[in-house]
Amino acid sequence: PSEKERAYNIIQTYKKELYNSRILIRIDKQIVRMEEQKRRLKVEELSFNSYYEFALERIPQIVAQEKIQFNIRDFAAILKQFYRGGELEMTLNSDLDINLFDEQFIVFEIDKIKDDPVLFPIVVLIIMDVFLQKMRIKKGRKALIIEEAWKAIASPTMAEYIKYLYKTVRKFHGIAGVVTQELNDVIDSPI
Structure with a gap:
């Protein structure tokens, strides 16, 4: 057999053992979580509305991960007037086809x-x-x-x-x- 085939056979021999390893299981779970997060973060269109939604989901994660202080409630309250249904919604979300x-x-x-x-x-x-x-x-x-x-x-x-x-x-x-x-x-x- 070729070198590639020998390597494949060795991997197949140890595959079950590798998958049973706790470290690989944790890595696999982390990859699945990251892929899921990546899928959730995709947006159909870039607008202030999509930024607002992204920020409200992502900022608390960053705050927890980096152990920093940030008042997400005040942030959300200030920007809500520019978000869907807010008094100033059209200010940053206009669908007009204008490219300045x-x-x-x-x-x-x-x-x-x-x-x-x-x-x-x-x-x-x-x-x-x-x-x-x-x-x-x-x-x-x-x-x-x-x-x-x-x-x-x-x-x-x-x-x-x-x-x-x-x-x-x-x-x-x-x-x-x-x-x-x-x-x-x-x-x-x-x-």
Whole structure:
């Protein structure tokens, strides 16, 4: 017999003995558990709803495994308004076929939410992410023009983002600009 056949015969001889071993049984059970967990974690579509469900299932496992403190109830309560049936469900789960990354010209009108402590930071993060992705990946010239810049500069998060943009956008063939009615809005800004 060939070397492969001899190896197969040896494995067959000891197969029963190997399967009776407690270590292999534990390993096999762990593999089955991991495969089951992997099957459960697969989602049909990526959305905030699927993230929320995944997070509520997975975070307690991580907390227990890593022995860390995390208040899953507060986490769930805060995000529930964006989840299926919540007041802000459509904010992060819209089924509209829009791919902002491929659009050549985008206008974000955020005047209606500028004073909303929940929506404003989320929308600003989405805007920042869209532009950063386009800046780094898309070829050609890009421009980000921030209208009513005094509002953006007044927010520490946006001020730091604008500062970062001005320092990096040229490396990616882009420009950043601000529009304001008062020159002092820009001159008096720490950035």
